[in-house]
Structure formats: C-alpha cells, structure tokens
Amino acid sequence: MVRWQPGAPERLQKAALELFATRGFEQTTAAEIAEAVGLTERTFFRHFSDKREALFHGQELLVRTFLDGVAAAPPSASPLEVVASALRSASAFFPDDRRPHSRLRQSVIDRNPALQERERHKLTTLATTVADALRDRGVAELAATLAAESGVTVFGISFIRWLREDEERSLGEISDEVFGELVRLAAEVPPAGT
C-alpha cells in the first residue's frame, strides 16, 4: 500500500524551484529534487509527470479561482464585467507575500524556452476554460471567446508587471489599471458603422 506523504507535492515543488534557480533547470534531475527533501525519485513521479510539472503545481487552483470569480458575478453582468470579477478573484490568489516566490519562479521560466511554452499553454487552457464558463452563463460564442482571451491577456500583462522589482502595488491594483486601460483604448475607437 502506498503511504500518503503529507505535503509531499508542496515540498517537492519548493525544492525544485530552489534547485532550478541555483543550478539551472536543465542541470537538475527529478532524483535530485526528491533527494533534497528526503524523498525518492519514485515518489516524485507519483506526483509529477516530469520535472517541468513541479513548476506548474497549483495550475488547477488558479483555474478554480478564475471560475469562482465568474460564478460570483451577478447574472446581469456583461461578459467583460464577468471577466473583471474573475480577475479580482485571481488577484486575491496572489497576495503580496507570494511575490518573492513568484519572482523566483518567473526568473527560472525566463531562462528556458520549454518553460515559457508551458506557461503560454497554461494561459491558453485558462482562456478556454473561462470561455466555456461564460458560454454556460448564456454568453454568445464569439463574445465568450473574446472576453475570456482579453481577460487572460490582462492577467498575463498584470502578472508580469506585479513581478517587477520596482513594483509595489498589489496584483489587484495593477489588474484594475490594465483592465481599465483596455476599456479606455476601446472607447477611442468609433463604433462600427460610423
């Protein structure tokens, strides 16, 4: 019988990030990550399909916070207002005391194209899931896709700004600004047909 390891994924994830940051992603093996926290390689692979996935633990939780924000929007909310609610929910998932961890993680990703691709894929999946949730609320297909993609664009831009060394605002404040800027930019375009 496999004994349950309390907190093993979290410990492995933390060790993985530290090793990736100090030695480099390519130079670190799953066995070394496991060894760093007194676990076996076999245990590592019970939790993650490969070492890359140790950096993406928690993706389901992020998707869940977006969906919670979609669900929290009142029935009368327009598609982009629902997305704004999702962004507020997601921002709360990254309190400022998580910023050092997120910065370190981003520095690892910035140095490796395969990790950048995995991060892009995460955001693509997120957009698809949010679009599905909007359609479930009765939003038309095109509006749902556009609103969801725009929301993920705002989130991606805001998140990178939040990680800047000179940035002190919360992710929620930044995300509000970026979302507001998108609305402002669109307002500069004359409506179709004029």
Next chain:
Amino acid sequence: MVRWQPGAPERLQKAALELFATRGFEQTTAAEIAEAVGLTERTFFRHFSDKREALFHGQELLVRTFLDGVAAAPPSASPLEVVASALRSASAFFPDDRRPHSRLRQSVIDRNPALQERERHKLTTLATTVADALRDRGVAELAATLAAESGVTVFGISFIRWLREDEERSLGEISDEVFGELVRLAAEVPPAGT
C-alpha cells in the same frame, strides 16, 4: 559553390504539407519531403532548421504585413485604430483562394501539440513586434502592449473562423466583425471611477 534553387523553399513547403496531411507529421522525415520534390535532405536543411519549420515558412511575411498596416495608419490614429489598420493589412495577405491551403495546414497543426505550440509562439512573437512598432509611434508602454495583444487575439480568433468549413466570408469581413465585437464588449463596461 552552392547553386541557387529557384523556389526550393516553396516547393519543399508544399510537399511537406501534403506529406504531413496524408502520412502524419511524426511519420514524415525531412529526407522524404526533399525526395518528393527531387531535392536532397541537405538542401532541405539549407532552408529549414527542422521539418516543423517547413510549416512556418512565410511567418516573416505575415509580420511584415502587420507592420505595413501599422505604418499605413494616420498619425492621429489611436492605438487600437492602428491595430485595426494592421488587421486589414494582414487580412489582405490571406485571399480566399488561399483558404484550402490554410485549412489543410490547420488540420495538420490541430493533430500535433508541438505544432500548436509553434503556432502559439508565432502569435506571441507577432504581438511583441507589433507592440514595439506602436511604441516607436509614441504609444505608451502599457497601451502598446495591450493594443498589440488584443490585435493578435482578434487575428487568431478571426483566422480560425475563416477556416471553418461553413464559412464563406473573407478574413477581412470576419476580422472587422471580431474587432467590432471587442469594442462593443468594452463599451458595456462602465469607465473606471464610476
């Protein structure tokens, strides 16, 4: 002395697409692609770094059409109006007689995650390049990034719609609709501060 092969990249690209579509991407080698048009594997690798790149020949031209559209916008155009000009320019790059080719290419991409990733990467690069061009016009950093990303989102959604079997409108018509829908969605959001 290396003899210049007239049209070799185009012939290799066409053969690659046909073989990928009939045999599958994984099951096709660079040597087979070259052989199909009477060229050597060595010639193939003079034009493409790997077989995947044969599907992405022409990416620089697409980027160029976007930049031409940016340049064609009047100095008074707002960031999203500049992006609308870029979208019109890009749409003209895909006349309707290119649709069967683009559909076949997309069907190959849809069946292979590595190709989907390469396509996402292409759009990321495109957004970065358009954002740089907007900044060169004096657009502020955040507005440039948001407008460029939004433009590429509109392009991506429009392009997939253009490829649908039941779709008969031109890419330009679809892109106008999707762009207009984005503006309409944003107009449903009360301006910040209200």
